[in-house]
Amino acid sequence: MRQHTPLKKLMNAYCERTGFDIRSIRFxxxxxxxxxxxxxxxxxxxxxxxxxxxxxxxxxDDYNNLYLL
Structure with missing residues (x-):
């Protein structure tokens, strides 16, 4: 990933692959x-x-289930 590319692209790709709604997870x-x-x-x-x-x-502020990216 390029240093000046917004992480939104990575976050959306992660959600598409995992099926998570981006509003339900935190990076x-x-x-x-x-x-x-x-x-x-x-x-x-x-x-x-x-x-x-x-x-x-x-x-x-209540998080559960850690996933590494």
């Missing part, structure tokens, strides 16, 4: 919530960086 990098407008450059990601994907359960 985090280094404990920071990722926005669809964020880019790898903005988040200072490097090759091999791991994005954690959580399925929200209940309120906005």
């Amino acid at each position: 985090l990098f280094n404990t920071c919530l990722i926005s669809e407008r964020d880019t790898p450059s903005f988040l200072e990601m490097e090759d091999g960086s791991v994005i954690c994907v959580y399925r929200a359960q209940g309120g906005p």
Whole structure:
């Protein structure tokens, strides 16, 4: 993925492959919530960086089920 490409593209591709609704999961990098407008450059990601994907359960801060991307 290019450093200045918004992560929305990756997030949508993940949801299409897994069948998750993008509104029901959260993507985090280094404990920071990722926005669809964020880019790898903005988040200072490097090759091999791991994005954690959580399925929200209940309120906005209640996460369950960790998936690695």
